[in-house]
Amino acid sequence: MAVLVVATGNPGKLKEMQAHLVGLDWELTLKPDQLEVEETGATFAENACLKASQVAQATGEWAIADDSGLEVMALDGAPGVFSARYGKTDAERIERLLNELGNELNRDARFVCVIAIARPDGTIALQAEGTCDGRVLHAPRGSGGFGYDPIFYVPEQQRTFAELSPDQKYAISHRGKAFEALLPQLRTL
């Protein structure tokens, strides 16, 4: 069974990635803690490929990386690729975003996720993207998930991501959709 290194340092994301990869013919291992990749790309796709490629080369194994974030329309797509760098903690990031949005009426937003898989030599074997549309609430709601989940409201569900069960979130999230597109290809590798 080939090894697949999950190239993330974000525990919330890791949990979701592992759940999506259950039952596949890959032995999942974690990225070594000290191995950090600088996200110098301008797009989610560039950063996902950078992370997968550098972790694959450093470990000599196949690697999978996720680059994701929240794009808020009234903020011209911010925080976007800077979602993780918007503050030091999830609470600070949420507070900053709510402050910047203020009483803006247009609260439309979308989560974007790009997943990339690199071969042991660092070349990219697969890439897939998923998005999920929603709205930014004025205050957090719910305690599940991670990151911006408590302020991301999905009208079809009448709930925030943080109010959904893990299975409900996987079924509709940006990450769930990216994995849905990726898994058939991953099975053929």
Ligand code: ITT
């Ligand atoms: P790695 O690069 O180590 O994977 P990271 O947290 O730095 O971890 P990103 O650069 O891809 O990852 O930043 C993604 C940020 O976007 C993440 O820190 C969250 O704040 C947010 N985010 C992504 N997916 C999310 C989700 O499903 N729910 C809530 N917030 C999410």
